[in-house]
Amino acid sequence: MEHAVKLNFPSDPRYLGVVRGAIERFASLAGFDEEDCRWITLAVHEALTNVIRHAYQNRHDQPVEMRLSERDGGIEVLMVDHGKGVKPEQMSGRDLEDVRPGGLGLHMIREIMDKAVYSPLEGRNELLLFKVKGSKPSVGE
C-alpha cells in the first residue's frame, strides 16, 4: 500500500489537534525520535493552517486530505486542498529580522522539512512535504 494512512477532514481549526495526534504518532512509527516528531508535527500543522487561512480563506467547511507514508527512510506528507491556489513563487516567507506577528509558517516548514513542493493544479492544490531521518532543523541560525 503506497499511502499508509489517509485523513479527510473539514478545514476547521477545531480538528488541528486531532491531526497533530495522528502525525506525531506516525512520525514516531516511521522511526523519528521525540524531538523530531515534535518538529514534524509543527511543520505539518503550519502547512495545514496555511491551507485553512489562505487556500480556503478561513472557510471552515471545506475538504482537506492528508496522506502519510513512510518512504526512502523518511516520512512523506501529501496535503491536498481544493481552494484558491497561488503561483509557487508567491509562496514566500518574510525577513525574520523584522519583529512583527505573522509570516512565520513557511519559514518554519522550510527549516524543518527537507522538501516542500507546492503544486497548484487544476482545481486542486498539492503540497508535498518530506523529511529524512537524521536531518535536523538549524535552530537559532
Place this chain on the structure above:
Amino acid sequence: MEHAVKLNFPSDPRYLGVVRGAIERFASLAGFDEEDCRWITLAVHEALTNVIRHAYQNRHDQPVEMRLSERDGGIEVLMVDHGKGVKPEQMSGRDLEDVRPGGLGLHMIREIMDKAVYSPLEGRNELLLFKVKGSKPSVGE
C-alpha cells in the same frame, strides 16, 4: 459535514498507535475528560484489533475505514471493513470468571461504550460505536 474526520489505513497493527493518537484527541475535542478519552480510545482500539484478527484473519494489507463524529452530545465511531463477517449473535464475549488469555475485547467495548451495533452487510461489515458524555464504565463490577 456529517462525519467530521475520516481515517483510511491498512489492517496492520503497526498503525494502531496512529489511530489511537487521532481518537484520543477527537474524544477530547468532543468534550470528554482525560479518563473518558482513555476509555474511548481503548474501546475503539479493541474493536479495530478485532477487525484485524477476525474479519481480516491477520492479513495486514486490507482496507479499514473509520469515521469519527460528534453527535447527540457524544462521540460516534463508525468502523468499516470488507473482510469476513459473522452473524451478530456470534459476536459474543466470554465468561470472565474463567481466567485465561483472550476473549476480553468485546467485554471491554460493551462496558465502555453506550452503544455497539454490528452490521454484517453485503461484502462490507460496519460497527457503530457511540458514547454519550457523562456515562462511566462499571469498573470492577
Place this chain on the structure above:
Amino acid sequence: MNIATRQNGTSTVVDVKGDIDLYNSPEVRKVILEELKEKKTARVIVNLSGVRYIDSSGVASLVEGLKVSRTLASRFMLYGLSPAAREVLELSRLIRVFEVYASEEEALKAQ
C-alpha cells in the same frame, strides 16, 4: 486550552494551559491585549508552563502583546517555556526578542 488571569502585586499573570494553536490563539491574543490596552497593566507576565505546544499563530499573539507593550511603555514577559515552546521561538528567531524568565518570581523581581 484554558486561559485565566490573576493579580500578583501590581503585575498580572496570564496562566495558559494546553496547546496554543490557530483554534484558540485569538482568545490568547484577546486576553493579553485587554490586559495591556484596557486595564493598562504595567507588567503582564505570561505563564507558559502548562503549554506543551505552540504554533506560529500562537507566537504571533505573543509578538503582538510585545509590540503593544512597547508602545504603552509597559512590560511583557514570558516564563515556564517547555522545550517545545522554546524551540518554536528559536526557530522563528524570536527567543532573544522576548523577556524570558525561568520562574514567576524572577519575572516579578526583574527591573
Place this chain on the structure above:
Amino acid sequence: MNIATRQNGTSTVVDVKGDIDLYNSPEVRKVILEELKEKKTARVIVNLSGVRYIDSSGVASLVEGLKVSRTLASRFMLYGLSPAAREVLELSRLIRVFEVYASEEEALKAQ
C-alpha cells in the same frame, strides 16, 4: 515499545516501556514465557511503570505468564501500574488475580 530483562538477586525483572498492544504484545509474551519456561526463573517481576497503555492482547500475554508460572510453581508479579493499566485490569476483572505490588522492592520482599 521496548523490553529488557535484568537480574535482581534470584529474581528476573522484565522492564517494559511504551504502549503494549497487538503490534508488540507477541514480543512481551515471548520474553515472559522464555524466562519462565526456558530459564526456569523462580520469580518473574514485570515492571510496568513505563507503560502508559495496555490493550487486551497485552493483558492476554500477562495472563499467559501467570498461568504458566502456576504450572511451574514459580512466581509471576507486576508492579508500577499506571492508572490506565490498572483500569484495564479492573475492567477485565483480572486485577485480583495478579500479584500486584507498588514497587520493585515490595515485589522482591513478598513471601
